[in-house]
Each structure stands twice: as C-alpha cells, then as structure tokens.
Amino acid sequence: MTEEQFYPEEDDTLIDEDIDDLLSEAYDDERPPIAININGRVIEAEMPERNIRVTRLDGSTEPSPDEEEEYTTIIINGKEVRVRQDRPIKKRRVKRASKVRTVNGRREFVVQGYQDKVKVGRRSKNLPDLELLQYSELKLPTSEEVNFRARLIEDTMLEFDIDADVVDVRVGPTITQYAVSPIKEVVDENGEPQVIRTRVSKIAALANDLALALSTKTLRIEAPVPGHSYVGIEVPNQEPSIVSLRALLETEQFYQERKHPLAVPLGRDVSGEPVIIDLARMPHLLMAGTTGSGKSIGLRSMITSLVMSNTPDAVRLIVLDPKIVEFSQFNGLPHLIGPVETDPERIIGVLRWATREMDRRYALLEQEKARNIEAYNAILGRRRKDEHMPYIVIFVDEIGDLMMLYPDETEKTLTRLAQKARAAGMHLVVATQRPSTDIITGLIKANFPARISFAVASGTDSRVILDYTGAEALIGRGDMLFLGPDAAGPKRIQGCFVSDEEIDAVVQYWKDWHQEQIEAGKMEEPSTPPWEQAVTRLEALSDLDPVLEEALNVVVQEGQASASLLQRRLGVGYPRAARLIDALHELSIVGGPQAGGKTREVLVRSIDDARRMVKNNRRKQRY
Known part of the structure; x- marks a missing residue:
C-alpha cells in the first residue's frame, strides 16, 4: 500500500464533506489501495487506473518520468483532486515469517516485511491529536536467526528420538513461535508413504532441554495451539521490541471498533497482529502478575487509550490506587469522577458508593423500560442528550491490600458490582500481584470471565488466575497471557507501552480543554466527589x-x-x-x-x- 499526501487547492471543498463515503463509492475494491493524508487525516482508498491522470506542466497527456513523480490527479465522483507523490508519511511495517522455501531438501523461512493497515477515522475536534503519542519501530529477528533456531529445535528433538519438523514460524515483538507438527509423512524402503506420529506430551516434556539447547532464560510450549494441528514452541527474541500505543490506535482493527467507546488496544500477538478488546463485552477484567511484570503499565495504557478516544460525557473513570504513586499523573483529568484515591478506608467507601450508583442506574433503566445503558441512551435520543448516562470504568491497581485489611467488605462490593453492573454501564478492571486463593477467592474469580496473567512465580499462581499453567514461563515487561470470556485457551500478547511524557501531554491537553469549556460556560468547576460525604462518615465511625x-x-x-x-x-x-x-x-x-x-x-x-x-x-x- 502506498501513502500519499494531499495538498488542497483554494477551491477544494472536500474537507467539510464525508470523504470516507466519497472514496468508498468512487473506487473499486479489486485495485491496490493507497492511503491519502488529507489535512492530517489518513484515508485509505482504492485507486483504479481509469481514475488516475497524470498532468504535465505543458498540458500534454504523456508525462515524462521526472514529472510523473510530482503530482497525480485523482477523480473522486467527478471532482479532480491533486495528489502529491513525495510520500511524507512513514510506512508502518511489521516483519513476520510468512514465506517458506525449500533449500537442499530443508525448509527455510524468510522473514518478510508487511504493512500494517493504517486507517484513522474522522476524530472529533474535542479529542486530542494522536501526535501527542510516540511511534516506535519494531526490532525483529533476522531470517538467519529464525532458521538457525528452527534447525536447532529439530536437531534437539531428533536427539531424543522425536522425528518432527518445524512447519511454520510466527514472529512477534518479543517472542517467536515455532510450529512443530507431531505428524510427519515419510517414504519407507519400499517406496510406500508412511505416517509417523509423535505424542504431544512427549514434545511438551522437552521444554527444559530445548531451553538449554537454545540458550534462553525461559521457554514456553503450547501443546497444541488452539485451532491448529501443531505444537507451538515460543522462544524469546534476542532484542525485544516495544509496542507503542499510537501504532495500535492507527490500525484498521481499532478503526473497526470505533463505535465502541470502551474498545482499547491490548497489544500484539505472537505474529505481530494487533489485539483489540472491548471492555463492554468482557464485561470485567482481572489482572495478576509479580512486581515489575507490567500490570501498572497495562492499566496506564488502558486509561490513556480511553481518554484518547472519548470525551468526559461518554466515559467516566474511577481510579483506586493503594500503591499511591502509580496513577497520580492522571489527577486533573475531566474524565475522573473524583481524584485518584489511595487510602484503603476511602477506597472501601468509593466501592460502596459504586454499588449505590449501580442501584440508582437500575432504577432509571426500569423507569424507561430499557435492558441496558445502550438501550436507555437510545430511548432518550438527542433531545434528552443531557440525561444520557456515561460509561463508568473502575480501575483498582492492587486488591491484595484491601483483601488483607477489609476482606469481607472488599469481596462483597466487588462481587456485587461484577454480578450486576454490566447492564448499568459500569465495568471493573482489577489487578493484583499476589494471585493466591485468599486474594482471588472463588466468588471473585467466578464473576471475572476475562483474565490476564503477566509473569508469575509458579504454575500454581498461573492456575489460580487462568486455570492454565504457562504464565510462570513469561519473560515479563508486558508479556502476558490473555484469556477471553469465550476463548478456548489463553493467548500470548505483548502489551502496549506508554511513557510518562506521553501521559503528561495527554493529561495537559484535557486540563486545557476543560478550562476552555469552563470559561465558555459549557462545564462547571470540579466539585467534591459524590462519595466524599459517605467516606467522611465512614472514617468517623470506623x-x-x-x-x-x-x-x-x-x-x-x-x-x-x-x-x-x-x-x-x-x-x-x-x-x-x-x-x-x-x-x-x-x-x-x-x-x-x-x-x-x-x-x-x-x-x-x-x-x-x-x-x-x-x-x-x-x-x-x-x-
């Protein structure tokens, strides 16, 4: 896909029209696509040859090679648009092993570059520019490194009397998955085809031996890979890559979820494909991992993604941080219902207020005969837009402290919210660094169908959070296993990274925007949070x-x-x-x-x- 930039002439009026619809009607899907950047907005379109005309300076129809690189004229529904050919936008490329060739009777894998489908829809003028976030290129292994490790895996298995081949390679940001087929077809001495089958458990038992042969700190074997007929051997890359949040916000996968306010990029899977989740469909998310595994970074990335894509009237946030220092940067966001709460006693009061708010919302739903928040807002319509209920996402960074100090109250409020709050538009994202049964009780676990496990200390901890082992073999720094509510098994993902500078820039934008809205009389000054009175009373009695x-x-x-x-x-x-x-x-x-x-x-x-x-x-x- 090529990328061009459009420099509008004085008489061009396309900026105020729905350019997406014009492009979709004008172009044929069978032609190779281009991405046009019109005043900072990237538009993907198909450009058939019959709709392209290169205009020479002297007016002739046959352009010279030199002038052909300067301008083209694209006809969109009869309107001529001049497109410059200097390609100012950086191409977004991600390498993956997608081509297999045979050399001297052995498979060789070629790590080829492919291009992310960049597609950014029309953003509201109230939303921050994506330029506030940074973009980083992925550093992926070379073809030589991939083929050397593939041959080493085959040779090591052969030493243990396992005759199996590496049939495919999937290259990701931090790990490379080698697909080993337990079924191999050979020709015997009589020229007859013969099928050799190897037990999957026999391959899985070689995890330590393969890690020794590959000289890697940790190695995970997925036996078998759900939906495929092979065993996945996941080996860490020598140079892990950083997955930037901006790169995922500009992908076509995120564009397709643009109508869902709670859609957030989670990261990239083992083949580099973006993974987008919708918190409204989860409907609640439970996260666990040891110190330094990436939990807090994952939460910060989710919060940043939500405020990059939604205004305060669509999504409101509650951030509860018993660790005190992880989320103080978000104070001042107009999306926050109240400041980031850090005191355990006040956090219990906030959770109690959340249950009362849930009951209040259910009373409104009953009054309008609506099943959920989407139906309620649709019934009210545009005339009663001021009465629309925003989504509320509650982030709790560490429930371990709460469960130690107030176990009954914490379990009771979290369970009640998890059981009923979905229809009322309230969703929980809860994290802990101690996934033991006294912290993640059976009642809490049963009401959080979507779970994420970062690196944990043992297979027992992995079973507590996921019901599967494997999280003990993760390499940390955002490496996670994601178990969706309807997934057959956990999916390995490298999470997004967002820096302190990016968060500061986004928060400062929203602070300035909020101040402008206050001066224009469209919004009020920040007031006391709604739970303050109840929390103060609770402190007095406790x-x-x-x-x-x-x-x-x-x-x-x-x-x-x-x-x-x-x-x-x-x-x-x-x-x-x-x-x-x-x-x-x-x-x-x-x-x-x-x-x-x-x-x-x-x-x-x-x-x-x-x-x-x-x-x-x-x-x-x-x-």
Missing part, C-alpha cells in the same frame, strides 16, 4: 468500630437496641455486641440500661440525626 455504622442502621430501623438484637442481625458474638451497645450509648444514640433486661430506648428519630450526632460528638472530642 475509628470506633468498623461495624458500628451497620449497628447504627439496625437500631434506628428497629426502634430499639439490645445486644441480642445486634448478635442476630450482624452475626457477631455477645462481647462485641455488648461493646457496640456501649459505644452507641456514649454517642447518645441509645439510652441507658433498663430494669428487668428490657431493650434500650433509641434517642434519635432518623439515620441522618444519628450520623449528625456522631459527627458532633467527634468534634467535641477533637477540641
């Missing part, structure tokens, strides 16, 4: 007892208070129930003990009065 707020709700609803009542309703022992009654008495919520063991009187009429009294008592104690 200093006394984490269950005190629940005890407060029970006694106000029942209109009476006793230790036996709290035992039954809260499932606590008598000593703790008695302490809760004493604490409520000190806060002037309930009266003193009654004669004859009668229940105590509740001194407040509503839950709001009770909370106000708790706050006043704490203020008196402070001063």
Whole structure:
C-alpha cells in the first residue's frame, strides 16, 4: 500500500464533506489501495487506473518520468483532486515469517516485511491529536536467526528420538513461535508413504532441554495451539521490541471498533497482529502478575487509550490506587469522577458508593423500560442528550491490600458490582500481584470471565488466575497471557507501552480543554466527589468500630437496641455486641440500661440525626 499526501487547492471543498463515503463509492475494491493524508487525516482508498491522470506542466497527456513523480490527479465522483507523490508519511511495517522455501531438501523461512493497515477515522475536534503519542519501530529477528533456531529445535528433538519438523514460524515483538507438527509423512524402503506420529506430551516434556539447547532464560510450549494441528514452541527474541500505543490506535482493527467507546488496544500477538478488546463485552477484567511484570503499565495504557478516544460525557473513570504513586499523573483529568484515591478506608467507601450508583442506574433503566445503558441512551435520543448516562470504568491497581485489611467488605462490593453492573454501564478492571486463593477467592474469580496473567512465580499462581499453567514461563515487561470470556485457551500478547511524557501531554491537553469549556460556560468547576460525604462518615465511625455504622442502621430501623438484637442481625458474638451497645450509648444514640433486661430506648428519630450526632460528638472530642 502506498501513502500519499494531499495538498488542497483554494477551491477544494472536500474537507467539510464525508470523504470516507466519497472514496468508498468512487473506487473499486479489486485495485491496490493507497492511503491519502488529507489535512492530517489518513484515508485509505482504492485507486483504479481509469481514475488516475497524470498532468504535465505543458498540458500534454504523456508525462515524462521526472514529472510523473510530482503530482497525480485523482477523480473522486467527478471532482479532480491533486495528489502529491513525495510520500511524507512513514510506512508502518511489521516483519513476520510468512514465506517458506525449500533449500537442499530443508525448509527455510524468510522473514518478510508487511504493512500494517493504517486507517484513522474522522476524530472529533474535542479529542486530542494522536501526535501527542510516540511511534516506535519494531526490532525483529533476522531470517538467519529464525532458521538457525528452527534447525536447532529439530536437531534437539531428533536427539531424543522425536522425528518432527518445524512447519511454520510466527514472529512477534518479543517472542517467536515455532510450529512443530507431531505428524510427519515419510517414504519407507519400499517406496510406500508412511505416517509417523509423535505424542504431544512427549514434545511438551522437552521444554527444559530445548531451553538449554537454545540458550534462553525461559521457554514456553503450547501443546497444541488452539485451532491448529501443531505444537507451538515460543522462544524469546534476542532484542525485544516495544509496542507503542499510537501504532495500535492507527490500525484498521481499532478503526473497526470505533463505535465502541470502551474498545482499547491490548497489544500484539505472537505474529505481530494487533489485539483489540472491548471492555463492554468482557464485561470485567482481572489482572495478576509479580512486581515489575507490567500490570501498572497495562492499566496506564488502558486509561490513556480511553481518554484518547472519548470525551468526559461518554466515559467516566474511577481510579483506586493503594500503591499511591502509580496513577497520580492522571489527577486533573475531566474524565475522573473524583481524584485518584489511595487510602484503603476511602477506597472501601468509593466501592460502596459504586454499588449505590449501580442501584440508582437500575432504577432509571426500569423507569424507561430499557435492558441496558445502550438501550436507555437510545430511548432518550438527542433531545434528552443531557440525561444520557456515561460509561463508568473502575480501575483498582492492587486488591491484595484491601483483601488483607477489609476482606469481607472488599469481596462483597466487588462481587456485587461484577454480578450486576454490566447492564448499568459500569465495568471493573482489577489487578493484583499476589494471585493466591485468599486474594482471588472463588466468588471473585467466578464473576471475572476475562483474565490476564503477566509473569508469575509458579504454575500454581498461573492456575489460580487462568486455570492454565504457562504464565510462570513469561519473560515479563508486558508479556502476558490473555484469556477471553469465550476463548478456548489463553493467548500470548505483548502489551502496549506508554511513557510518562506521553501521559503528561495527554493529561495537559484535557486540563486545557476543560478550562476552555469552563470559561465558555459549557462545564462547571470540579466539585467534591459524590462519595466524599459517605467516606467522611465512614472514617468517623470506623475509628470506633468498623461495624458500628451497620449497628447504627439496625437500631434506628428497629426502634430499639439490645445486644441480642445486634448478635442476630450482624452475626457477631455477645462481647462485641455488648461493646457496640456501649459505644452507641456514649454517642447518645441509645439510652441507658433498663430494669428487668428490657431493650434500650433509641434517642434519635432518623439515620441522618444519628450520623449528625456522631459527627458532633467527634468534634467535641477533637477540641
């Protein structure tokens, strides 16, 4: 595919028209494509010869070779458009082993370059320019290196009495997959064809021996590759490549998902093909991996992708970061409902608010008789666009700390959100560096069908997160196994990388944009997050007892208070129930003990009065 740049003349009016539709009607699909850059926007089109005319300076129809390189004239629905032939755009090439030839009776693989299908649709004027992100070329192995390793794999297997051939090679950014066929057809002494079959488990057992022969730190064998009739031996490249986010945002695969607000590039697979996922179809994502394996970078890449493709009225974000330092750069984004929360107690309060917001959204869906958020917004239409509900994506970087400090509350809120929040347009992306059964419980795991495992310490950890082994053989730095909700097995992917400078540039763009909207009167100044009041109340009560707020709700609803009542309703022992009654008495919520063991009187009429009294008592104690 060639790439040209269009320099518009004064009388050209194509910029305000739907150029995509014009090109699709004007060109024939059977001709080789070109990509035209019109005022910074790349358009892919087919250019048949009958629609091309090269105009000489003297007006003749037969151009000279020198002038042919200057301009061509493309006729689009009868309108002539001059196209310059200086090719200012860098070609996006990715190498892959796609050609096999036979030399001296042995297969040889040629690593050929192929071109990513670059296609960028019309972007809203409110969205940041893709130029804010950096593009990096892929460094892939040479044909000599690939063929040397293929022969080494065949020779090593032959030493262990396994006669099998490498039939294909798939070259990726960080690993190369060698396809070994367990079925080989040979000709015996009598000239009769004979089929030699090798057990798949026998090939898989040679992982350590192959790693030794190839002198590699780690090696993973996928036996067999889902959907194929061969075994995949995945060997790390000597020079791993960086997969840039911008390169994937400009691919045709991402363009095809442009109508899905929650579509994000995940990375490139073992053959270099882009992998795009839609969080709305997941509907929730669980990630795990050791320190330094790439979890936080993966989350930062997802957040950057979402804010590059959506305005704040379409997608809102909640970022919960118990690790404190990983996501502070995103503070100030207008997409954030509130600042990045780092305190575990406040994070629990935010998750509680999320469950209440989910219930509120379901009430609105019921009112409009809509099944999900898409149907709800469609029913409202353009006239009630201000009432449209945006998607909410909740990112939690480390649930291990939350599960240690507040295991019951964390599991309860995450499970409830995972079970019901999809239709309400709320989605979870949760990460942990300790994929043990006490962190990723069976209840949490059952409600997160889409999972990603970065490099982990053992096969047991890999089974906990994926139900498959193999993540212990990953090389780290964004190398992952992705298990989709409907996939037959995990898929190996090299994740996207986004630098601090890129994030700073994108966040600064949105800060400036938000300020312009405020000055124009289209948006309001950032206000207190909606969970602030509930979180402050939770902090006041949790200093006394984490269950005190629940005890407060029970006694106000029942209109009476006793230790036996709290035992039954809260499932606590008598000593703790008695302490809760004493604490409520000190806060002037309930009266003193009654004669004859009668229940105590509740001194407040509503839950709001009770909370106000708790706050006043704490203020008196402070001063």
